[in-house]
Amino acid sequence: MFVFGVDCGDHRRCCGIPDEDVWARILYRLVETRVHGVVHVAAQQGITKYRWATDIAGITGLDPSLIRPTEPAPGGGRPLRSWLLDHGLCDLHIPPPRPVAASTEDFLRQAALC
Incomplete structure (x- = not known):
């Protein structure tokens, strides 16, 4: 289960995206x-936290321009492509999990947050 938190006014709502069927398969x-x-088992459509936040804002009807990008801390650079390679999974003809954006949108709709 993927845990996801959303600030809702004066409180924070944390839920999970039920992908048990995907992982069980x-x-x-x-x-x-x-x-x-x-x-390695991971969705291969890499997404930054910034892009994910702006996607969530758009899906929920908020203004994505309110999400501000940040700069990495000095000396704290990250690799350009920091997601797992799933060649082994593909070699076994096992499809990887759905893209993060699709799972997130489904979760937000199921949780009635958009």
């Missing part, structure tokens, strides 16, 4: 194929 296939070693 992937785990079943990994066990079924008797995989050994490490297999």
Whole structure:
């Protein structure tokens, strides 16, 4: 389960995105194929926290321009592509999880936040 928090006025609402069916399907296939070693499982549509926040603002009807980008701390640079490679998963013909934006939009709709 992916935990997600939203500030709602004077309180914060935290919920989870139920992707158990996705993870159960992937785990079943990994066990079924008797995989050994490490297999990375992650949505491959990389997204920054800033982009994710502006997407959430747009989905919920808020003004995305209110989200301000930040600069990394001095000496705290991040790699350009910092998400997991899922070649092992693809080699096994197991589709990766849905993109973050799609899962987020579904969650927000189910939680009646948009």
